[in-house]
Amino acid sequence: MELSSLTQCLAAFMFGSVVGFLVQRSRFCNTAALRDAMLFKSYRNTKALLVCMMILTIGFTAFISVGGGHPMHFEVGLNQVIGLFLFGIGMVLAGACTVSTWVKSGEGNVGAIWALLFTFVGMFLFSLFWSATWWPPAPATMSGSVNLSSLQLGFANAQTLQLQTGIPAIFFGLLQSLVLGGIYYAIVRKERAMAAARETAARNAPAIAAVNAVEQASPSETTGDADDDALAAAGKG
Secondary structure (H helix, E strand, C coil): CCCCHHHHHHHHHHHHHHHHHHHHHHCCCHHHHHHHHHHCCCCHHHHHHHHHHHHHHHHHHHHHHCCCCCCCCCEEEHHHHHHHHHHHHHHHHHCCCHHHHHHHHHCCCHHHHHHHHHHHHHHHHHHHHCCCCCCCCCHHHCCCCCEHHHCEEEECCHHHHHHHHCCCHHHHHHHHHHHHHHHHHHHHHHHHHHHHHHHHHHHHHHHHHHHHHHHCCCHHHHHHHHHHHHHHHHHHC
16 A cells, blocks of 8 residues: 555654664764774674664565565666765764764754765765766666676666566575674674683783782892891801
8 A cells, every 4th residue: 555645754754753863872873883893893883783784684675575665776886986985984084974963963063063064065066067978977877787888887786686586685685684694793702702801811910910010120129038038047047
C-alpha cells in the first residue's frame, strides 16, 4: 500500500527525531569512528558504526529482495573517489561528520553552524559547475555500464547485482554483513588483548618500580652498605 505524502513526511520526521536524539545522547560520530580508531586506539564509535552498517545493509537488501524500497542509482567512478576524499578532509577539519554537525548546531556550537552553512554553500557551487561538458563525468556520460573513457565503472549496488545475476540482493547483504562482523570481532579481540596487557602492566608495576629504585641507587650508597656489612661481620668475629 502506497503511503500518502503527508504520512511519509510524518514518518520521516518521527524517525529523524528519534535518530537525532540517539545520536545526541550517544555522541556518535562517523568521523570519530575512524579518527579515534587510528589515532587514539579507541573503538567505541567504530563498533557502533559497524553495527549500524550491518543492520542497514541487511534491512535495505531485504527490501530490495522483495521488490520494495526505493534504492538509489549512482555510478562508481574516479569522481566519487576524489569527492569522498575531499569530503573526508572537510569532516576532519570540521571535527565532525554531517550528522554530528547537525547535532552540534542544534546544541548551539558556532563552529558546527559555520561548517553546516558552508556545506550547503559548497553543494550549491558544485551544482553550478556540474554540466554535461565538464569533467568529472556528468550525467550525460553515466549510462549505468562501464565507461573507462569517462572513468566510470557503472552501477554498483545490490539491486544491480540482483538483476544481473538473478541472486536475491539479501545474499549480497548478508555477505557484506559477514565481512563487517569479522571486522567487529577483530576489534573486540584487539580490545581484549589491550585490556589484558594493561592488567598485566598494573600487576607488575610494583615489582618494576622496586627494580628501578635499586638500579637508580648511587654507587656510593651501595659501597657504603657493603662497608657496613663488612665491619659488622668483623665485629662479630
